[in-house]
Amino acid sequence: MTRPLPTDTDDKIAALAPDERTAAKLRDAVPDIHLSERFAHVDTWVFDLDNTLYPADSDLWPKIDMRITLFLCELFGLDAISARALQKYYYRQHGTTLNGLMEEYNIAPERFLNFVHDIDRSSLLPNPGLARAITALPGRKLILTNGSREHALRTAEQLGLGGIFEDIFDIMAADLLPKPAQETYERFFDKHEVEPARAAMFEDIVHNLLVPHARGMVTSLIVPKQGQHDHRETWEQPSIIPDHVDFVTDDLEDFLLRITRSKLA
């Protein structure tokens, strides 16, 4: 993903046309000096989990997705196609399928979370390069996920990222209110004493970066590599990069290494 290199400051980026602004935010197009300017004050690094710490072409999410469908099949005695439609409806209307089930049927969250995250993670390859890149970042590292803590722990372990993160803020900690709700970020900031103006957020869903940006975090959107299969919903894949996204990368490991180097330079 290499695009022209039009600028090195925010002012210049703001003056560009929207498609040029997008190009200017791509990892390969961002000069070290700009990374150094934007990340110099950052000492807290916040990561989404799914499709951020592992690639969007992993079969992990499809497996969870299938377990969610299966949960709905069993709960309501539905066939797979009807359950699937209901699942997508809940996801769009309530932010997560779980929220839809809780609001409309008062389902116990633990029952749902334990069931849907009971998957085989062995297809997920350990990523020692990413482990080194995250470890090298100077400061605190936290996970902020709409999934469960258990899922985050098991997935991080499988990726070889176990023990790197100070803590995991999960959907139970969020009182079941998923990102992008403002309240959830505020709860996260309070619980972990994170000062957003000194923090950076890495995330694969573009609207989950709205509040982080508004609260002063440096925001980075993780996108699939060109040609890489993307299991996410079409509406989760932005065609144009909005202004609340500071950086875009399809290679988190390399991007983090560049950030660390720029901070040490």
Ligand SMILES: [Mg+2]
């Ligand atoms: Mg994600």
